[in-house]
Amino acid sequence: MTWIDLGNPSPKISPDQYVLVKWQTGEIRRFAAGGGASNVTFNQVLDTRRSDRQFDSIDDKQLGTLLWQACRCREVWPSDLGFDLEHRATPSAGAIHPIHVLLNIPGDFRWWLYQPQGHYLIELIRAPERLAGLLEHSVKVLEGPQAVRMLFAAEPGKTMAKYDAGSSLIWRDAGALLAVIALTAHAQGLTFCPLGITGEPWASSLADKGQLAGVGFGLLGLAARS
Numbered sequence: 001m002t003w004i005d006l007g008n009p010s011p012k013i014s015p016d017q018y019v020l021v022k023w024q025t026g027e028i029r030r031f032a033a034g035g036g037a038s039n040v041t042f043n044q045v046l047d048t049r050r051s052d053r054q055f056d057s058i059d060d061k062q063l064g065t066l067l068w069q070a071c072r073c074r075e076v077w078p079s080d081l082g083f084d085l086e087h088r089a090t091p092s093a094g095a096i097h098p099i100h101v102l103l104n105i106p107g108d109f110r111w112w113l114y115q116p117q118g119h120y121l122i123e124l125i126r127a128p129e130r131l132a133g134l135l136e137h138s139v140k141v142l143e144g145p146q147a148v149r150m151l152f153a154a155e156p157g158k159t160m161a162k163y164d165a166g167s168s169l170i171w172r173d174a175g176a177l178l179a180v181i182a183l184t185a186h187a188q189g190l191t192f193c194p195l196g197i198t199g200e201p202w203a204s205s206l207a208d209k210g211q212l213a214g215v216g217f218g219l220l221g222l223a224a225r226s
Helices: 042-048 060-070 132-141 156-160 167-187
Strands: 025-030 073-077 085-088 099-104 111-115 120-124 148-154 190-194 213-223
Touching (some): 042 167, 060 167, 099 167, 132 148, 132 213, 148 167, 167 190, 167 213
Antiparallel strands (some): 025 120, 099 111, 099 148, 111 120
């Protein structure tokens, strides 16, 4: 067994100024604000959640509700890092939230980037070509033709602007986000199944070298048993 030591993160004495990734974007797809009430308690969610590998299709309302509850930004405040800090449902080192959520929806060849501060999707122009190999690879891992495919792409420079040896913080952020999505999906009668793949080497091709890195992938749909 090989264990990779990512070091012990610590805040920098003098934080860096970071310039965010600039995406090539197209169409905007808006969701209604708000989320539906769940008919199960949190304890029931914890006791009964499981990763299913069978999916039925979901509509925009169900997808929007999941993203509203699990991923949206609740509050922002300025920082000296070159970008806003945010309060979301998931914990994040330094309130930085470096993980982007990209979605491929059944019947649509495009990839969409979720915008937590405005609660909408925005089309990524270059993604269909750059992520074609990832889409094919993910289908080999788990078919799920009716599932929404979710790629989690980290922007490491955001976290590294504040922390030395911050790599493990990014992986912990990714794990926290996947867990919150899984619990939220189950509470809504949906199912979310993370895959073992990270999204590399395709995710990093969406931006200049080193700006993005794939840190997770999963399938989301209506629980087939519901």
